[in-house]
Amino acid sequence: MIRFMLVGTATAALVAAVTLPQPAPAAQSFESEQATLELETVADGLEHPWGLAFLPDGRMLVTERPGRLRVVDRDGGVSEPVSGVPEVYASGQGGLLDVILGPDHAETKRIYFSYAEPGEGGAGTAVARARLDLDALALRDVEVIFRQQPKTRGGRHFGSRLVFKPDGTLFITIGDRAERERAQNLTINRAQVIRIRPDGGIPRDNPFVGVEGRLPEVWSYGHRNAQGAALHPDSQKLWIHEHAAQGGDEVNIPEAGKNYGWPTIHYGEDYGGGQFGEGTKKAGFEQPIYYWDPSIAPSGMDFYTSDKVPAWTGDLFVGALAFRMLVRLDVEQGRIIHEERLLEDVDERIRAVDQGPDGSLYLLTDAPDGRVLRLTPAPKEW
C-alpha cells in the first residue's frame, strides 16, 4: 500500500494540492479483551489535529488547532488548508476545534465547526457554519451561529464538541474558561451544554426559554470542560464526558435543564490536593454515570455501532490525553459495565475518536506532528 501526504502551510492555501509518495508505515497488531486490533497510520504531519469528520466520498475533514482545516483522503493524502476559516485564538487550549457535517450536507455542503474566537476581553468559544467548496478548497457563506459570552483572558477550557440532535438542533459543549466561580452562573455562558437551531436561533422547547436569569440557549450546566460528545445509537440521547480538576473526570447523559454539579459537587480535588465544593452528592445535582479518578483527561468519543465485533457493538470509545490511551467503555442497557484500556503502548495523546464508514475507529493524536490513526478490530473466534 502506498500512502500520499502533503504537509501544507497556512500561507499556501491557494496552491493546488500536490501529493508526494511516502512509504507506508507497517501496521501494528494488538490483542485486546474481545478483539484483535490492527493499527495503521493513515496520515501524519498534522499540527495538533483536534476534530475529524467523514465526508460522503470517504475523505475526512481534519482541523488543526492553530487554525487550519484540511481534507485527508483514505490513502493519507493531506490537502492544503481550506480557505475561509475565521481567525482563531490559537493559544493554550484555544484554536480551531471541532468540525462536523450538517444533517443537510448532501444538499447544502454545509459544515459546522467550533473555535476559540478572539475579541474584546480575550477569547471565547464560537461556532460557525459554512458551505464547503471542495473543488476550490474553500469555505463559502461563513456564518457565526453561536458566541460564548462574555469573552475572557487565558487559554483554558473552551470545550468544544458539536453533535446534532436527531430533531435537527445542535448541541455545543462549552467549558468554564477556568472561571470556576462563575461556572454555575446561568446569565453567562460557562460550563454548559448549549442547544441551538442550525441558524443560531433558540429552540422553543429549550428548558430555560422564558425563565428569568437563565440564558435560553442553555440545555444543561455544571459541566467543567467537555471535550467529548456523541449520540447514543439506541436512545439517541446525548452523552458527553468532561475534564475534572485533579480526579473525577465524568461521563454524563445531559438532560434538559439539569445541573451536573461543577464546582459544587465533584469527585476530585484541586490541583495540588486541596478540597473545595460541598462533596460528591447533593440534592438538585445530578450524578455522573461514570467517573475516572485519577483523571485520564478524556478527549473525543464515539459509539461503536458496527456489528463486525459483536462484543463491541454499542460500546463507547474515549480518547485520553494525559493517560495517552484509548478507553473502551462497555455499555449495556445505558450502563457502563466495564472499562478496558487500549493502546497504552502506543503512548500518544488521543484527541479525537470517530467511527468511520468502514467500521474502523479513526483517532487523532495530539502532537506537533499529529497523526490520523485507523484502528481496525477483528473479533476473536468463539
Next chain:
Amino acid sequence: MIRFMLVGTATAALVAAVTLPQPAPAAQSFESEQATLELETVADGLEHPWGLAFLPDGRMLVTERPGRLRVVDRDGGVSEPVSGVPEVYASGQGGLLDVILGPDHAETKRIYFSYAEPGEGGAGTAVARARLDLDALALRDVEVIFRQQPKTRGGRHFGSRLVFKPDGTLFITIGDRAERERAQNLTINRAQVIRIRPDGGIPRDNPFVGVEGRLPEVWSYGHRNAQGAALHPDSQKLWIHEHAAQGGDEVNIPEAGKNYGWPTIHYGEDYGGGQFGEGTKKAGFEQPIYYWDPSIAPSGMDFYTSDKVPAWTGDLFVGALAFRMLVRLDVEQGRIIHEERLLEDVDERIRAVDQGPDGSLYLLTDAPDGRVLRLTPAPKEW
C-alpha cells in the same frame, strides 16, 4: 488498647473460654479517594475464616473453613469452637462457609449457615439452621434445609452466600461445582441462586414452580460461582458477584427466572486462553451490571449504609482473593459508576466484607492464620 485472643482447637469445644493478654497491633492509616482509613486487626489465629455475622451484643460469629464456628468479641477474644456443627467436606474450596442470623434471631436465636456436605457421590453445598446457645457454645436443633443435588467429586465452586430477602425467604448462591457442561441444566442444582423458605419449603411465587423440567427452588441461573451477595439498601434487591474462569468476574442483580449466561455467554476465556461459549451477548441472556477483566476473584460483599462518609453511602465493597485487595464500587441510582481499589499494600486475600453495627467495615483474610480486620473510614474535609 489491649486485645485478648484465644486460639481454640476443635477438640476443646467444651472447655470454658480463657483469654490471654496480647499486645495490640498498631493501627495502619491509608488515604483513599474520599476517606482516610484506619485499619486494625481485631482478631487473628483463625484458620481460613470464611463467613462473618454480627450478634446483637456486638460480638461476631466467624466460620473457619475446616469446619469450626467461633465467637469473636469486639476486643479480639476468640472462643472455643461452637459444638454441633455438622461434618463438612473440608477440601479445596469446601468446608464451613457462610453464616448469618435469622430474621427472628432475637426471639429464636436461630442462625443459618452453609457448608460443603460430604455424601454419596462426593460433596455438595448444603444449608442448615440451628439455635445458637451462646452460654454453652453449642448449636441446638440443627436442621438441614437445603442440599445441592446431585453431589459430585472435587472441591471447586460451592458458592455460597446466604441473604434473607425482606419477605423472609432465603437466598442461597451455589456454584457450578466445576461442571460447566451442566451449568444450564435446571433439573439439577448448578450455578444458581436458590430461594427457599426458612424451613426449606418452596415459596409459591418462585419463578419455576409448576414448570416442567425446572427445579422449583431456583430463583435465577447461569451464575458460575457466586461468593458475594447482599441486599441493596434502597431497592432491597439482591446483588451478587461471581467468579469467572479467566477474565469476566461479574456483578449481577439476579431477577426471578432469568439466565445470567454461564457458560453460554461470558466475558472471559478459558484458563490458558481458549475461547468457549457463544460470545458476550445473546438474546434471552442477561448482561451483568459490571465485570472485571482480568479477574480479581471476588469474595464477600456488603453495601456501606452509614452516613459517616457521605461519599461512600450506598457504595458496594467487595473483597478480592487473587488480587488481594478491597474494592469500592461507587453505586449511584443502581449503576456502578466508579471502582476504587483499596488496601492493595496490605496484600491479603479478602474473603468476607461486612459492615458492622459501628459503621466500620469488617474483613476476613483468607489464610491459615486468618484475621478479622476493622476498617474505619473518616470523611475528608470539604
